[in-house]
Amino acid sequence: MKLPGMMQSMKGMSMEKLQSSQGDEFDAMFLDMMIKHHRGALAMAQDAIKK
Incomplete structure (x- = not known):
């Protein structure tokens, strides 16, 4: 979690919401999370x- 970008990439991720969704809602949520x-x-x- 101390790597640059890691904390930002985890913001807004909710595995609970993802697990409770289905179909198009799941797909859209999963893609949004993966893009971030x-x-x-x-x-x-x-x-x-750089290093």
């Missing part, structure tokens, strides 16, 4: 390149 999560991965990769 992978943006955090990009920030971590950019930081690693």
